[in-house]
Amino acid sequence: MKNEALIANEGFDGAAEKMESIALSLYYGNNLAIQDVPMKVYENTITALIGPSGCGKSTLLRSFNRMNELIPGVKIEGQVLFHGEDLYAKDVDPVAVRRRIGMVFQKPNPFPKSIYDNVAFGPRIYGYQGDLDELVEDSLKDAAIWDEVKDKLDSNGLELSGGQQQRLCIARTIAVKPEVILMDEPTSALDPIAAGKIEDLLQELKEDYTILIVTHNMQQAARVSDLTAFMMIEEERRSGVLVEYNRTNELFTNPIVQSTQDYITGRFG
Amino acid sequence: MAQQTSRNQQEEIFPGKPVKSLGEKNPNIERSHTRGTVFKWIAIGAAGIAVVVLAVLLIDIFSDGTVRLSKDFLTEYPSRHPEEAGIKSAIYGSIWVMVFTVLFSLPLGVATAFYLEEFAPKNKITETININIANLAAVPSIVYGILGLALFVRFFALGRSVLAGALTMGLLILPIIIIASREAIRGVPSSIREASMGLGATKWQTVRHHILPQAFPGILTGTILALSRAVGETAPLIMIGALTFVPFVPGNIETFSDIIADPLALITFAPMDGFTVLPIQIFNWVSRPQAAFHVAAAGAIVVLLIILLSMNALAIFLRYRFEKKGSQTR
Numbered sequence: 001m002k003n004e005a006l007i008a009n010e011g012f013d014g015a016a017e018k019m020e021s022i023a024l025s026l027y028y029g030n031n032l033a034i035q036d037v038p039m040k041v042y043e044n045t046i047t048a049l050i051g052p053s054g055c056g057k058s059t060l061l062r063s064f065n066r067m068n069e070l071i072p073g074v075k076i077e078g079q080v081l082f083h084g085e086d087l088y089a090k091d092v093d094p095v096a097v098r099r100r101i102g103m104v105f106q107k108p109n110p111f112p113k114s115i116y117d118n119v120a121f122g123p124r125i126y127g128y129q130g131d132l133d134e135l136v137e138d139s140l141k142d143a144a145i146w147d148e149v150k151d152k153l154d155s156n157g158l159e160l161s162g163g164q165q166q167r168l169c170i171a172r173t174i175a176v177k178p179e180v181i182l183m184d185e186p187t188s189a190l191d192p193i194a195a196g197k198i199e200d201l202l203q204e205l206k207e208d209y210t211i212l213i214v215t216h217n218m219q220q221a222a223r224v225s226d227l228t229a230f231m232m233i234e235e236e237r238r239s240g241v242l243v244e245y246n247r248t249n250e251l252f253t254n255p256i257v258q259s260t261q262d263y264i265t266g267r268f269g
Numbered sequence: 270m271a272q273q274t275s276r277n278q279q280e281e282i283f284p285g286k287p288v289k290s291l292g293e294k295n296p297n298i299e300r301s302h303t304r305g306t307v308f309k310w311i312a313i314g315a316a317g318i319a320v321v322v323l324a325v326l327l328i329d330i331f332s333d334g335t336v337r338l339s340k341d342f343l344t345e346y347p348s349r350h351p352e353e354a355g356i357k358s359a360i361y362g363s364i365w366v367m368v369f370t371v372l373f374s375l376p377l378g379v380a381t382a383f384y385l386e387e388f389a390p391k392n393k394i395t396e397t398i399n400i401n402i403a404n405l406a407a408v409p410s411i412v413y414g415i416l417g418l419a420l421f422v423r424f425f426a427l428g429r430s431v432l433a434g435a436l437t438m439g440l441l442i443l444p445i446i447i448i449a450s451r452e453a454i455r456g457v458p459s460s461i462r463e464a465s466m467g468l469g470a471t472k473w474q475t476v477r478h479h480i481l482p483q484a485f486p487g488i489l490t491g492t493i494l495a496l497s498r499a500v501g502e503t504a505p506l507i508m509i510g511a512l513t514f515v516p517f518v519p520g521n522i523e524t525f526s527d528i529i530a531d532p533l534a535l536i537t538f539a540p541m542d543g544f545t546v547l548p549i550q551i552f553n554w555v556s557r558p559q560a561a562f563h564v565a566a567a568g569a570i571v572v573l574l575i576i577l578l579s580m581n582a583l584a585i586f587l588r589y590r591f592e593k594k595g596s597q598t599r
């Protein structure tokens with residue numbers, strides 16, 4: 001039953017496969033957090049991860065750029081392929097992984113530095129040789145925040161509003177040109193108008209990046225994503241599993257699995 | 270109706286007089302208020318004792334010592350005539366010891382703190398180091414003196430020098446600096462680490478560009494407080510044999526022109542020279558029989574207190590600046 005519901009793993013309009021998790025399980029100490037997740041992520045698409053609290057959405061997301069390793073006691077089984085290469089292979093440096101697969105966090109977390117330095121930090125540590133001013137400007141433009149900050153690039157990033165901070169964080173992420181951007185509930189700390197701006201921005205970013213987004217908000221998933229993956233807690237081992245993965249409109253209008261149906265109609269979770 | 274029900278329930282469940290109106294005295298609440306008032310006055314009394322003791326101490330010392338406070342007192346060497354004796358060599362010695370103490374203990378302490386907070390694996394060895402550092406902070410200072418005597422004065426043959434004294438003091442305040450630095454490092458939010466690591470920064474880049482700059486004010490404050498403890502320490506320096514009658518300053522470097530004439534002496538001759546410090550000078554004068562020396566001691570205590578209070582004030586000022594900056598940028 002499980003595999004039949006993961007329709008999106010069969011392909012998506014001929015889009016290139018960007019990443020793929022194979023039988024991915026993750027333990028926090030002895031607690032199994034996610035269990036045997038198989039999932040393909042396609043290039044230049046937005047894939048939404050939805051599901052009830054504690055189902056392992058964020059854990060799965062963070063496994064896609066090895067951010068989970070910052071937490072002590074994490075153990076990972078299975079593989080995550082990126083262009084066919086396993087992120088968790090022995091000779092792979094997690095720093096190199098995170099340079100190709102960027103991340104935007106739930107709570108906006110700009111550095112307590114100037115707006116300019118926030119965006120310039122990544123390029124600087126990568127040893128960027130080109131015109132840094134231009135790169136900062138382009139990144140801020142791509143993150144749709146340039147007009148609001150162009151006159152105060154020297155002021156502290158923390159002086160911006162929450163929504164602006166989050167777009168600054170997106171600018172900071174795209175300044176280093178990753179291929180994939182992972183977003184962990186990027187709008188949950190924002191008001192609806194600020195969230196709407198980020199949603200609009202996602203559609204533009206999709207042209208250049210592959211986006212994987214965790215969201216609590218089903219309307220948001222329905223609005224912004226091409227594909228949606230539904231996760232929930234499996235009863236037997238109390239761990240997160242991938243239940244259904246399909247085109248977003250299919251999953252929301254015509255769910256295959258009963259628990260997906262229950263979740264999207266608000267019967268639980 | 271609903272309100273009526275809930276009040277009736279309260280009367281059933283909780284003992285005491287039934288409450289008829291909000292204005293009526295409730296014995297249960299009254300009793301608790303009384304206890305709170307009693308506790309408040311006990312707390313005020315306890316705090317008052319500390320303030321009064323400090324005030325009496327300060328008034329006593331200042332009334333005894335201020336008569337000796339003059340420019341000559343600060344610029345004269347000690348003498349066997351109490352009226353002529355000054356604390357020049359003690360002030361110079363204290364400064365020399367402090368400078369070398371910071372040079373030794375600050376880098377070592379901060380590096381240790383960074384290792385333990387950011388790099389150390391969570392295992393038995395790290396745990397052992399943690400416990401040992403906490404214990405070291407509680408070791409009596411005279412024990413550090415014995416260690417300094419055996420290790421620096423004798424084994425490394427540094428003699429009774431500024432350097433031996435500074436290294437001993439450095440060991441003494443090392444655990445304090447480590448603990449303060451760890452607190453400061455821990456105070457940097459983990460979201461900053463995540464942001465940096467998520468951008469593909471290495472651990473070192475994250476530490477260098479984000480954690481160290483943000484933790485630095487806290488580290489500085491902790492270091493100043495640790496130093497102000499070291500400034501007042503006497504026992505370990507007596508133990509390593511710091512001199513009590515010193516009619517010279519380390520390296521005979523008295524003025525800036527001396528430094529310019531022979532800058533190398535700053536790191537060669539002076540650190541190996543004999544020295545005394547303010548608390549030792551005070552200790553020495555207090556143990557003399559002549560009353561005039563006791564007055565000189567009181568004068569030196571006033572100077573020492575002024576130095577200590579200024580250092581603490583600087584630490585408070587830095588912390589305040591840091592907190593203000595923090596709240597501004599939230």
